[in-house]
Amino acid sequence: MDNTFIMAGVMGWPVAHSRSPIIHNHWIRQHQLRGAYGLFPVEPHNLGDAIRGLKALGLAGCNLTIPHKVAAMSYMDWVQPLAQRMGAINTIVVQADGALHGFNNDGFGYLQSLRDAQPHWRADAGPIVVLGAGGAARAIVLSLMDEGATEIRLINRTFGKAQALADEFGTPVQAFDWSERHAALAGAALLVNSTNQGMHGQPELDVQLHELPMTALVSDAIYVPLETPLLAAARQRGNATVNGLGMLLNQARPAFHAWFGVMPDIDDTLVKALTKTL
Numbered sequence: 001m002d003n004t005f006i007m008a009g010v011m012g013w014p015v016a017h018s019r020s021p022i023i024h025n026h027w028i029r030q031h032q033l034r035g036a037y038g039l040f041p042v043e044p045h046n047l048g049d050a051i052r053g054l055k056a057l058g059l060a061g062c063n064l065t066i067p068h069k070v071a072a073m074s075y076m077d078w079v080q081p082l083a084q085r086m087g088a089i090n091t092i093v094v095q096a097d098g099a100l101h102g103f104n105n106d107g108f109g110y111l112q113s114l115r116d117a118q119p120h121w122r123a124d125a126g127p128i129v130v131l132g133a134g135g136a137a138r139a140i141v142l143s144l145m146d147e148g149a150t151e152i153r154l155i156n157r158t159f160g161k162a163q164a165l166a167d168e169f170g171t172p173v174q175a176f177d178w179s180e181r182h183a184a185l186a187g188a189a190l191l192v193n194s195t196n197q198g199m200h201g202q203p204e205l206d207v208q209l210h211e212l213p214m215t216a217l218v219s220d221a222i223y224v225p226l227e228t229p230l231l232a233a234a235r236q237r238g239n240a241t242v243n244g245l246g247m248l249l250n251q252a253r254p255a256f257h258a259w260f261g262v263m264p265d266i267d268d269t270l271v272k273a274l275t276k277t278l
């Protein structure tokens with residue numbers, strides 16, 4: 001019998017709110033593996049020591065959440081090219097020789113959440129409007145580009161950040177002023193909210209949907225609440241919607257596979273267990 005006990009976890013500061021233990025420990029039980037996934041509260045000045053400790057403690061790796069996703073990159077022996085373009089990692093995998101490899105699975109999670117909702121979804125179906133230009137936007141825009149998006153209208157409250165991303169990523173990303181967010185929805189096939197507006201404790205996103213085609217898919221990176229005011233408004237006028245829970249669940253799958261050797265699925269029991277905590 002294989003007596004290997006595999007451990008992983010998430011480093012963040014604060015980290016108590018993270019839902020990742022629910023997800024990974026569900027899969028550990030489901031696949032009858034010997035292992036555990038824990039919460040690691042790591043203050044920013046301790047990040048280097050904590051990451052080096054992964055190898056010393058024999059952990060399989062860890063996830064990274066706020067505020068460590070960018071700083072952690074400098075401690076890696078190798079960073080996945082996609083994560084380098086995103087400028088952030090959310091997963092570390094300790095290799096057999098102790099080398100630390102960094103990955104970013106947020107874009108994979110986002111694309112998979114769209115496909116779970118609409119199996120025939122295509123990135124090149126028409127113009128895409130992305131609101132926001134922070135960390136989530138970087139992952140979402142790059143993954144949409146790699147998937148063949150032909151036109152991405154990037155709109156952010158601070159125009160300079162949208163312009164900087166458009167300059168960095170090049171065609172097909174074009175920056176628009178925040179004042180153009182309502183009109184820029186004309187002809188769009190996909191609308192994405194990657195701002196924090198509409199999240200629990202934040203005001204709702206200020207965008208009017210009347211220019212948005214009824215055929216457009218509307219997605220929100222936010223998962224607390226599950227249905228943001230944006231998604232409720234889109235659903236009420238007849239648009240298909242995708243919430244941020246699928247992105248969270250799907251980004252966890254490749255990390256679990258790398259640490260535990262099984263590519264897990266998202267089942268109803270897991271979705272129910274998570275939804276209860278939201």
Ligand code: NAP
Nearest residue numbers: 132133134135136137157158194195196199221244247248
């Ligand atoms: P971030 O880097 O801090 O970016 C925040 C974005 O929100 C910026 O574009 C910011 O615009 C915009 N914003 C803030 N206040 C605003 C306001 N009053 N009006 C308009 N825009 C405003 O955050 P992030 O990491 O990208 O996360 C963004 C959201 O995505 C969060 O709600 C987070 O929970 C969610 N998220 C979900 C997942 C998932 O797995 N589902 C993963 C990552 C993130 P400025 O540039 O003008 O400040």
